[in-house]
Amino acid sequence: QVQLVESGGGLVQAGGSLRLSCAASGRIFSINTMGWYRQAPGKQRELVAAITSGGTTNYADSVKGRFTISRDNAKNTVYLQMSSLNPEDTAVYYCNADGYFRRYYGDYPADFNSWGQGTQVTVSS
DSSP states (O other): OEEEEEEOOEEEETTOOEEEEEEEEESEEEEEEEEEEEEOTTSOOEEEEEEOTTOOEEEOGGGTTTEEEEEEGGGTEEEEEEOSOOGGGOEEEEEEEEEEEOSSTTOOOEEEEEEOOOEEEEEEO
């Protein structure tokens, strides 16, 4: 399968910035969309931002103008630059990716949809 490993979470004061990274690894054939979701205590997981392989982006209204998603296709990595953070942004942030992978060399590509383990972002007031 395809593994996603996130990094970059932590504790920051309101108004501060953080940058999250998520690297995909495995027998990757291609990755379509990569995205960031978040889940706050007692709330459902929600989409924060997503980016297609062609660079089309989509943001939740609550983060537009403050967060920027980008990706490095050569490194199979997606980033989330978060600025003007506020306590409402506190959550566990999860990386997600979908695409195709090969179970073994020469195999016909199979689709995948993978999640990272999550990284905590805490914004203090």
